[in-house]
Amino acid sequence: MKDRTAFIFSEELLKYKFNSHHPFNQFRLKLTVDLLNKLNALDPNQIVAPRMASEEELTLIHHPDFIEAVKKAGSGQLSKEIAENYGLGTEDTPMFPNMHEASSLLVGGTLTAVDYVMTGKALHALHLGGGLHHGFRGKASGFCIYNDSSVAIKYLLEKYNARVLYVDTDAHHGDGVQWSFYDEPNVCTLSIHETGRYLFPGTGNINERGQGAGYGYSFNIPVDAFTEDESWLYAYTHAFREVAEFFKPDVILTQNGADAHYYDPLTHLSATMNIYREIPKLAHEMAHQYCSGRWIAVGGGGYDIWRVVPRAWALIWLEMTENPNCYGALPHEWVDYWQKKAGVELPKEWNDPKNLYPPIPRKEEITEKNNLTLEKALYPIRSQKKSESI
Numbered sequence: 001m002k003d004r005t006a007f008i009f010s011e012e013l014l015k016y017k018f019n020s021h022h023p024f025n026q027f028r029l030k031l032t033v034d035l036l037n038k039l040n041a042l043d044p045n046q047i048v049a050p051r052m053a054s055e056e057e058l059t060l061i062h063h064p065d066f067i068e069a070v071k072k073a074g075s076g077q078l079s080k081e082i083a084e085n086y087g088l089g090t091e092d093t094p095m096f097p098n099m100h101e102a103s104s105l106l107v108g109g110t111l112t113a114v115d116y117v118m119t120g121k122a123l124h125a126l127h128l129g130g131g132l133h134h135g136f137r138g139k140a141s142g143f144c145i146y147n148d149s150s151v152a153i154k155y156l157l158e159k160y161n162a163r164v165l166y167v168d169t170d171a172h173h174g175d176g177v178q179w180s181f182y183d184e185p186n187v188c189t190l191s192i193h194e195t196g197r198y199l200f201p202g203t204g205n206i207n208e209r210g211q212g213a214g215y216g217y218s219f220n221i222p223v224d225a226f227t228e229d230e231s232w233l234y235a236y237t238h239a240f241r242e243v244a245e246f247f248k249p250d251v252i253l254t255q256n257g258a259d260a261h262y263y264d265p266l267t268h269l270s271a272t273m274n275i276y277r278e279i280p281k282l283a284h285e286m287a288h289q290y291c292s293g294r295w296i297a298v299g300g301g302g303y304d305i306w307r308v309v310p311r312a313w314a315l316i317w318l319e320m321t322e323n324p325n326c327y328g329a330l331p332h333e334w335v336d337y338w339q340k341k342a343g344v345e346l347p348k349e350w351n352d353p354k355n356l357y358p359p360i361p362r363k364e365e366i367t368e369k370n371n372l373t374l375e376k377a378l379y380p381i382r383s384q385k386k387s388e389s390i
């Protein structure tokens with residue numbers, strides 16, 4: 001299996017860069033790759049360079065006017081007034097030189113992963129540069145310009161005629177991907193995120209279930225602020241297993257934003273490395289159970305780029321390659337080298353310490369609330385199953 005995994009990467013991916021103080025920082029890709037290298041867990045033969053998505057491929061999802069605007073923005077030719085209509089030049093999604101090319105490469109990386117998996121060149125593929133789930137058809141949003149996952153799913157439908165299950169564990173709702181396929185019955189989206197009550201983008205309610213022919217193929221589990229590992233994992237495990245059994249996908253695409261961690265500066269969940277160990281494990285199992293192994297994983301959010309993202313993302317690759325070398329101490333060469341540059345104390349182990357944060361006072365109430373949310377979100381599947389068994 002080890003030979004049949006693809007790691008989509010090149011340093012060019014780091015050109016997706018808004019400015020030096022923006023929280024979305026692709027330097028985390030480099031930190032992750034270096035962690036894997038220090039572990040001897042990444043063979044050069046497994047690395048595949050991302051290709052550029054063509055404009056025709058971008059139009060699978062994006063409006064040509066929006067693509068034109070992004071191109072102009074990247075060469076400094078878009079006025080601030082017009083840019084705003086396309087969600088560009090905002091504080092969240094500023095304009096930067098060559099943004100069209102940088103964004104097209106992120107999309108192309110996910111398409112490269114898709115082609116590797118669907119042609120059987122790889123069983124699993126990981127593209128940590130992707131996962132920009134907030135991008136809309138005609139508008140940039142929430143650090144995302146083009147939506148690589150939406151383009152890749154449309155490409156999977158058209159080129160490979162595949163039924164796609166999209167599972168999004170970023171702390172933010174996977175709104176862009178959900179709305180792209182809201183009326184599409186061959187794409188099932190499942191997003192587990194912090195409730196939109198206090199967090200961008202505000203959507204992702206249980207009752208967003210799809211429309212028309214796509215009704216019943218959109219699932220949302222909005223968990224409460226301060227949710228901890230156990231409750232989060234209970235929701236994730238039940239939702240993923242039951243939705244996969246219900247939908248029976250041909251391929252699974254997982255979005256692996258690593259911003260549900262307690263340390264993440266932009267969100268309010270209280271998860272630890274435990275969830276990042278379990279997330280890829282279950283995805284891997286489901287891919288083998290339903291899809292002959294076809295699993296594509298992308299990155300996403302993750303704003304503690306030193307203490308959280310490298311470990312969380314390395315664990316995806318280690319799971320994909322069935323590498324058990326992910327317990328106990330981190331390679332000290334990695335810690336020693338980056339400690340000088342980090343500005344925060346780096347973790348020394350794969351797991352977080354047990355007393356990472358003070359006890360959460362409303363723990364029980366939060367757990368109960370999340371269980372109720374899960375119950376409501378999965379009600380259509382569970383009631384259908386019940387009536388079939390009578």
Ligand SMILES: [Zn+2]
Nearest residue numbers: 170171172301
């Ligand atoms: Zn996020």
